[in-house]
Amino acid sequence: xxxxxxxxxxxxxxxxxxxxxxxxxxxxxxxxxxxxxxxxxxxxxxxxxxxxxxxxxxxxxxxxxxxxxxxxxxxxxxxxxxxxxxxxxxxxxxxxxxxxxxxxxxxxxxxxxxxxxxxxxxxxxxxxxxxxxxxxxxxxxxxxxxxxxxxxxxxxxxxxxxxxxxxxxxxxxxxxxxxxxxxxxxxxxxxxxxxxxxxxxxxxxxxxxxxxxxxxxxxxxxxxxxxxxxxxxxxxxxxxxxxxxxxxxxxxxxxxxxxxxxxxxxxxxxxxxxxxxxxxxxxxxxxxxxxxxxxxxxxxxxxxxxxxxxxxxxxxxx
Numbered sequence: 001x002x003x004x005x006x007x008x009x010x011x012x013x014x015x016x017x018x019x020x021x022x023x024x025x026x027x028x029x030x031x032x033x034x035x036x037x038x039x040x041x042x043x044x045x046x047x048x049x050x051x052x053x054x055x056x057x058x059x060x061x062x063x064x065x066x067x068x069x070x071x072x073x074x075x076x077x078x079x080x081x082x083x084x085x086x087x088x089x090x091x092x093x094x095x096x097x098x099x100x101x102x103x104x105x106x107x108x109x110x111x112x113x114x115x116x117x118x119x120x121x122x123x124x125x126x127x128x129x130x131x132x133x134x135x136x137x138x139x140x141x142x143x144x145x146x147x148x149x150x151x152x153x154x155x156x157x158x159x160x161x162x163x164x165x166x167x168x169x170x171x172x173x174x175x176x177x178x179x180x181x182x183x184x185x186x187x188x189x190x191x192x193x194x195x196x197x198x199x200x201x202x203x204x205x206x207x208x209x210x211x212x213x214x215x216x217x218x219x220x221x222x223x224x225x226x227x228x229x230x231x232x233x234x235x236x237x238x239x240x241x242x243x244x245x246x247x248x249x250x251x252x253x254x255x256x257x258x259x260x261x262x263x264x265x266x267x268x269x270x271x272x273x274x275x276x277x278x279x280x281x282x283x284x285x286x287x288x289x290x291x292x293x294x295x296x297x298x299x300x301x302x303x304x305x306x307x308x309x310x311x312x313x314x315x316x317x318x
Contacts, residue, residue: 078300085294086143089150091174106163106214117188119200126157127181132206132240135159135198137190137231138213142171144295149183157203158183161190195234204240210258212297212308215251232261236268241317244271246290248310250301255285255309262313271312278312286310 076084122129131154136145139160149158162168162185171185188197198205210227227247235245245262249255262268271278271286279287289298290312298308 078296078303081299081303082143082296085299086147089143089146089174089178091143091146092177116196117186117193119197120184120186122200122202125184128154129157129201130203131155131157131182132204133157133159133198133201134207134209135161135194135205136209136211137161137194138163138210139167139171139185140164141167141296142174142185144211144291144293145183145185146171146174146178146180147293148291149180150178153180153182156182156206159197159201160185161188161194161197163187163189191228191231194231195238198234198238204243205238206240206243207246208235208239208243209246209291211246211248211295212250212301213254213258215249215254227258227261229261232265236265236315239315241315243315245313245315246310247312248298248308250297250306250308252307252309255311259284259309259311262311265313267316268313269316271314274314284311286312 134145134148134156136142136158139145139162142160142162145158145160148156160168160171160183162171165187168185168187175183175185186193186197188194213227239245245268247255247258247262249258263270270280270284271290272280272284278290281287289308289310294302301308
């Protein structure tokens, strides 16, 4: 029964409407959940721990232990919730990269980040570099893009730009482990490199996401925030007609700052004006996550009872 349900959901997410900007997120969430349930049912905790003849990796044991905690209503930490959310990726965490901290604040104005990143040979990093491209600016660990890339082989290419080099190195290992050829991560300061990189890409830029960027709370540090007017201009200029932009933050001041910059762009329409099914609250924030899966920062913020503020835009047809 589980196998038939998996096949049904897989077909639904793979062969959805060709005009949809993103695959059917509801089916994806269900597929991810069912994959996790199926994985756990195939590897009961007793077998993992007590059957010496049964080989299971440490990552399988970790996910199973987290699932057991949840079933016993034990409070789960953010890393444990992240492990459950992305269990179907089966990522390795035993990497010799030193300490990797995601919410570390980096100063993009530092001279060490002042040199633009050169574009790769797109024919070398993607099996088909003419496919539509999604760029995630400030992609963090890259789990979100990895999940999307695994769901959409041969449909979309994914580019993760991240200013923390250790995160990029770890993501590169994960790409090799998963044998994906539609995703690439770059160590880059997107503020100065984004336009140069995406204009060199052979295919169309169809989607840009900026998800929970570093807040840089102090007023004198606001100039360090990721989204500045030159980057807004570069995104709008390089985005294909009908292409979309998603911004979100768990810090309302940061969300408002990003929203104000995109709201004033005449070439963009907010998604609720384009698609009435994209419901918003009375203040214009999206009521649901259009990606089909949460980022690590979302998971942590929601665990702490915080709200996620989202806006999504579509570029007008020429």
